[in-house]
Each structure stands twice: as structure tokens, then as C-alpha cells.
Amino acid sequence: MDVLLDNLELFREGFVGTLSLTATSALLALVLGLIIAGFRVSPVPPLRLFGTVWVTLLRNTPLTLLFLVAFFVVPQILFPGINSFLLAVVALGMYTSAYIAEALRSGINTVPMGQAEAARSIGMTFTQILRMIVLPQATRAALPPLSSFLIALTKNSAIAGAFNNVDLFNIQKTLSNEGYNILVIFLWITLGYLAITFTISGLFRLLERRMEVAR
């Protein structure tokens, strides 16, 4: 108990660090994932190719390698002096966007072809159909994998902690250096992660219930 009460300020800092990194990169991943999913089902071949390359590249690269590139290569040659939080957001967001795009695409595939055909035949454009007809129905089917990927993102954010971004994982190093019992430190840190991941799954359960589509 002492370790928590003695270092409440540090724990708070770590928790807020993990929370803001997760939230910001989740937002980036969702926006990018949505765009890439749109590209992957687009009638325009170059866009489809771009989507495929994006997903293949990011999904098949180890996240740690992405972080190495983000933290050691990008500042060296592209943006010297860029803030480490931003680098972590970009690395995590891009990595997760590949998974989110595929989850959305699997959702899109569950929507019967006839829905898009009916929309085409009343004169709607591709983007209108995707936005108003297909995605609202696809999202419902994509919610379970989406929640899994966002939970994975929460836990993956710990890698940023290893790269000196202040978060729950990162403060563990600081505290164990100060000589506290490592088991007790981990217990409190785990509770911090659980608070975030349980919130995500709760949120998605709620969404699933609200977005039910009767067929």
C-alpha cells in the first residue's frame, strides 16, 4: 500500500500518460483505419493498392521495430527534436489502423450486396453509400474485433514506456529503482491498465446494444 500512497503523484502521472497515449492513438487509428478500409473497397484501383500496401506493411512489422524507427530514425532524418509523445502516437496509431481497417472491412463484407446496389440505383455516389448505407451496418459487425484491437492498443502502449515516454509501464522502472517491492508495484500498475481496458469493453458492449440492426 505504501508504494501507492507515497508515490500517488507519480502513479497519477503514469496513469494519465497511458490514458492520453491510448486515447490519442486510438483516435488516430480509428480515423486512419476508416479511410484505409474505404480505400480497400474502393472502385479506384490505385486506392485499393494503397490500402493493401498499408495493411500488409504495418500488420507484418513488429511493433517494437516500428517504435525503433519512430524514435531513432524519424527524429534523425525527418523531424529533429520532435516530442516523444507524438512519435509514440504515430507509431501506435498507424500500427493499429491496419487492424482496424481489416476489422471494418470484414464488417463491410457482412452487409448484403443488395444494400449497396439499391443505394446505387437511387443515384447515390460511392462515398455516400459507404458513409450512409454500408458503414452504419458494417460497424455493428465490426464492434467485437474493434474492441479487441483497442484493448490490445492499450497494452501495446507500454512499449512507448520502454522508450522513455512517461506512462504506467514507465513509472514501474522509476519505482523499482527506488527499492519498492516489484510485485506490489506491478499489482497497482495492472489495476491501472484494467481500469482502461474494462472501460473500453464496457463502452463497446453498450455500442453493440445500441446499434443492433434487425434483418
Next chain:
Amino acid sequence: MSEVSVTKDAGGPGPATDKLVVLDNVNKHFGALHVLQDIELTVARGEVVVVIGPSGSGKSTLCRTINRLETVDSGRVTIDDKPLPEEGKELAKLRADVGMVFQSFNLFAHKTVLENVTLGQVKVRKTDKQAAETKARALLDRVGVGNQADKYPAQLSGGQQQRVAIARALAMDPKVMLFDEPTSALDPEMINEVLEVMQQLARDGMTMVVVTHEMGFARSAANRVVFMADGRIVEEATPDQFFSNPRSDRAKDFLSKILHH
């Protein structure tokens, strides 16, 4: 075979001479299957053309090429003298003028009946929302499902869903309506309620291309029957001529199989 009695507007002014839909030497393949072979078809304004034929004869495909849901390999499709453009904004604009009713209804599952009928008006025609709703309610009344406006498609019977689908197409003020086997997925007792709406449309002078197995409808509502087999138009005639005195052996054979009871 369900029979809907109707008096076709026989004494009235015949179909106008101008050509609304023209298919000129259209060919299409699905892999090795030559599904449309040298199709020549002209539909005049106000004309009701019923396309019949055995399964796999290409009649649905023919219907779907008219609003380019199926692309053609060669030949030309024109609507109101405009050739169908490539996929894009121009084609979308043209499609808005061509109403389509599907075998499986295809109502937007996540939208209410009313929203199904207003969506195209608001998003494609840019009609004001209030006006779109007024028009949608009038159309839903016209097809007899006005009291279902706030339900979702899954809560309606097949016949009701198909009538909503007709209202959705009509809401765009189409120049021509395409019906792709509109009653084939319906329970027998619901077929007539859909056919009656279509009969009324035909009487009101709507240009229609109807792919169907309902010979009663073909007899009573069509100006012309087009008989297809194996990807070709084998015979074109008035319903009276076609049903009482088919010229081709293929049509005779087809009719003998379906009309003997």
C-alpha cells in the same frame, strides 16, 4: 399463376414514339458464359415491356444492364438519348432517373420505412427535408403502407417491403422503372398486392421494364412481351399474339410448360 384483372389502356393513345431506353447490339459474358448475345431492345416512353423466359436466359442481367448495375462488354445502352457513362458522378445522376425494384427488396435495413423513401430525395435530389417527407408519406399511402412509415423493414411482410421499395424508387421521379422479378421472393398471398401497385403504375403511364414469371401480369399490363432464351431475344410480340400464337418453337415449348394448368 396469379391473375390480376385489369383493363389495359387499349383505346388510349398508344405509346409515344420517342425512344427512352435503347440497347444496341449489347453483348456480355460471365466468364465463358455468353449471357447476353447481340441484344437489340427499344423501349418507348410510356411503354410497358415484360421480359419473360426460362431461368438463366439472361433476363435479369438484361434488366440490370439498363442502369449499369451490370457492365456490358460491347454495344451501347442509352437512356433518353444519353449513353450510360463510366462509373462516377455522371452515372449516379443518370441512375437517379431510373427506378429499380429488386427481387429481394433491398430496403435499407438500418433505416425506417419513411427514411428509406426520403433518403434519395434529400441526399441525391437535394430536396428539402420537409417536402421529401410529405412526398414520401403520399407515396407510401399510394402503395398502401402509409401506416407503417415508422417501422423498420424487418418488421414488415415481404409484400409490404416490396411496396415500400416501389415507393422508394418512385420518390426519385424516375423516367423509367425496372422490375427485376419483383414477386419471385414473395409468399403467394402477397404477390397480388405488389402486382396491383404495378398495374396501377402501368395505367398511370409509367415506362416500365418488368422481368417476371407472372404471366397474368404480362397478359394484362404489358404493351409488349419480350421472350428470352439462352442470352438472346427470341421473340417480341404483343401479349395477345405471344400467348395465343407464339412463333418460335422455343417460346411454344416454354409456354406449354407453364400454361397447362
